[in-house]
Amino acid sequence: MVTGAFAERGADLELVGIQKRFPGFTAIEHLDLKIPAGSFFALLGPSGCGKTTTLRLVAGLEEPTSGRILIGGQDVTNQKPFQRPVNTVFQSYALFPHMTVLENVAFGLRRRKIGDPVEKAHEALRLVELDHLAARKPQQLSGGQQQRVALARALVNRPALLLLDEPLGALDLKLRRQMQLELKTIQEEVGLTFLHVTHDQEEAMTMADTIAVMNKGRIEQMGAPEQLYELPKTAFVANFLGQSNLFTGTVVGATSEAIAVDVAGQKVVVPKSRSHRQSGDVTIGVRPEKLSLHREAPADDPRRNKMGPARVIDVSFSGVSTQYLVAHPVVGTLVVFAQNMAFGPVAHVGEEVWVSWDIEHGFGLEDDPADAPKFEADTSTRTLAAQKHAALLTELEEA
C-alpha cells in the first residue's frame, strides 16, 4: 500500500496506552494521544521528557513495550519503518553524504517506484528554494540549507503523517522564524498531518494548532496554545510555557463565581471558572505581563488583587518591555513584565512597590500543593550567603 502512490491527504494518529521502557529507565509512562488528520500538533517538553521517543515510536524506529499505534485507523504497531506512511525530518537531518541533494530528495520516491522521481524532486527543491543547489553534496550546504533539503526529502513523499524532530534547532533566530512560517504555510497548502517535537515553547505556540506539554514521560496538558497559556493546569505547564507567578494558600471563602485564597495574610480572589480546585489548599497563579506595578499602595478595588509592599531587586530592559524582579517578604520573588509606555524603566532597584492584577487574570492549578514545596526551596549559594550575613548582623546588633 505504500508503493506506487501518494497519500491522498493527512491521516490521523492514535496512540493507545503506549509505554516504552529502556533497560534502566522508563521513557514513556503511559501515553494516550489522538491527533486529528490535517492538524499541526506539537509535542513540547524539556529534554529527556520522552518526546523524541514518542516520535521514534510513531516512525517505527523504536518498538513500544506495550500499547498500540494507529495511523489513519490502521494498526501499524508491528510494521517496520519502511512500511509506514510516515516520514521524518531528523534533528541531525541525516542527509546521505554520498548522494547529491537531488538524489537525497528522490531517494524515497525511487524506493516507492513513483513515476518521474527526478522532476518531482526538483519540484520539492523549488518549494524550499534550493533547486539551484540540486547537484551539490549535502556537506557543501549551510545548516539552514541542509535543514530545508531534509524537509524537502520528507515532504516530497507526501506522507500521511510528517514527523519533525526539532528540525529548526540548529538555525539562527531569523532563519528559524522564516522557516516556521514556511512550514506552517506548506502544512496548510498540502493538508498533511504534522507532528512536531520541540523544546522551544515559542516555536510550538506560533506553529501548532494543538500543543501537548510532556513531562517525565507523561502528557501534562493538551490544548490550543492560547488555552494552555491562559489556563495552565499544572505548575510545570505554568512555568514551562512562559513564566508564572505562583502562590500557595488555603481557600477561606467562596461565592458563586469566585474563591478567595489566603496567601500569606493577603486575600487573593480567583474566578471559580478558572480554578481547577475549589477548596482546601490550592496553588494559584498569574502571568507576569498581567501584573501592574505601583509606586504607591493602590486603593482597594474589588475587581483587582493586590500584593505589597515589596522591593524591586532587579530591572532588565529589553526594548519592548521591561522585566522587574520584585522581592516580597513572604511569598518570595515575583516577576513583572511591563510594556515600555514611558521612556526607560519606571521603577528602580531598591524602590518599594506594590503589584496588582485583575481578578479575571488569575488561575488555579490542579496540582495538589502538598506535593510541591510551598515555594521553591532556594538553596543557591547566594541566598545561603545572604541568610548567613543577616544572621551575623542580628548577632552583632544583639552583642
Place this chain on the structure above:
Amino acid sequence: MAFAAFSTTAGAPEDIQRRRSPVALLLLLPGILYLVLFFLTPLVSLVLTSLQTPAEFGDIGQFNYAFKWENYVQVVSDYWPHILRSFGFALAATVLALVFSYPLAYFIGVKARRWPLMQSLMLVLVIAPFFISFLLRTLAWKQIFSDESFIVTSLKAISLLAPDAHLTGTPGAVIFGLTYNFIPFMTLPLYTTLERLDVRYLEAGSDLYANPFQVFRKVTIPLSMPGIVAGTLLTFIPAAGDYVNASRDFLGGADSQMIGNVIEANFLVLLNYPAAAALSIILMSVILVIVTIYIKRAGTEELL
C-alpha cells in the same frame, strides 16, 4: 666592502630556497634517502636485470647487460597461464575474504557497539592469528587437508569427494589458503570504517521506504566504500604476488602454481635472472594498472 660582497652572495637564489623551508627539507631527507636506497635502486637494478642477455660461453646464471626486450615476450608466452591464474586466484580470494569479513566487521563495528568489552575482545580474536607465523598456520592447514586427515576421509566416506581425489595441491586449497591468510587485512580496514558508520543514516533510509536490503545496498555499502577499497587492495595486491600458499611445500600443486612461484623458481632454481626480473616487472605493472582503474571506478561509484 667585505660586508657588501657577503650580502650579495647571501641574496643568491639557492639561498632563498634554502631559507624558504630548511626544516621541511631536512625532515624530508631521511624519507627521500630511504626511497632512493630501498625502492629506486632495486627497481632500476630489476629493470636492468630484466633486459640482460646470457653471457657467451658463460656458466648458467651468468648474464651481461644488454637491451634484450625479447625477454618480456618470452616470459609472457611461457608463463601466461601462471599470470592469469595468479590474478584469478587473487580475485577469488579477495571476493571470498570480503564476503566473510564484511559481516564480521559489521558485527564488531556496528552491532557490538553497545558492549565495548566484547568489541575489543572480538578485535583481538581477529588479530590473534598474527601471533603465530603464517608459514606455520599454512602448514597446519596442509595437515588438516592432507589425504589421511579426518576431513578428507569423511568427505570420501559420504562420497562428496572421489576416492582418488585430494584436497591439497588443488586450486581450491590455494584459494582457501590465500583467503584465510588475508582475512585480517580485509577485516581491519572494514572495521575502522564501519565503526564510524552513523546508524542515523540507516534509520533515515528505512524511514524513506527502503527495506533492509535496499538500505544495505544504497546506504551502508556506499558509506563503507573507503573500507572496502582499502581492504580489497590490502588483500588483492599481496595475494597476486603470493608464492607461499601456492608452493608445492604448502597447499599448491603442479597445476596451481602462481606467478610468485615461477619468479621464485627462476631466481633460485633455474638461475634465469632476466626472466624472473621481467616477470616481476610485469606483475608490478599489471597490479598498478588494475589498482588505478579500480580506485577510479570506486571513486566515481561513490559519487553516484
